[in-house]
Amino acid sequence: xxxxxxxxxxxxxxxxxxxxxxxxxxxxxxxxxxxxxxxxxxxxxxxxxxxxxxxxxxxxxxxxxxxxxxxxxxxxxxxxxxxxxxxxxxxxxxxxxxxx
Ligand code: SF4
Numbered sequence: 124x125x126x127x128x129x130x131x132x133x134x135x136x137x138x139x140x141x142x143x144x145x146x147x148x149x150x151x152x153x154x155x156x157x158x159x160x161x162x163x164x165x166x167x168x169x170x171x172x173x174x175x176x177x178x179x180x181x182x183x184x185x186x187x188x189x190x191x192x193x194x195x196x197x198x199x200x201x202x203x204x205x206x207x208x209x210x211x212x213x214x215x216x217x218x219x220x221x222x223x
């Protein structure tokens with residue numbers, strides 16, 4: 124596990140803390156697709172990952188609960204969540220590339 128992996132896991136844990144039930148979440152085991160854009164990563168690869176992640180969100184049986192919970196996050200957790208794909212929402216990568 125890399126430092127980036129543990130950062131993503133920490134973010135997911137904080138976002139998902141308090142969620143009643145995410146059984147059947149489509150992202151389980153595919154977390155790398157949802158990770159924030161890394162400035163060392165080609166942007167077209169990040170866009171491809173995020174498109175695949177959004178497709179999973181669109182099929183996810185717990186999307187509504189996930190999206191509502193993420194919407195209710197505040198502060199640092201909310202800022203970090205906006206950089207990843209979560210709850211059927213993807214970040215604007217071109218904006219992130221210009222303003223890291
Ligand atoms: S909506 Fe997306 S991020 Fe949320 S649990 Fe489902 S697959 Fe995961």
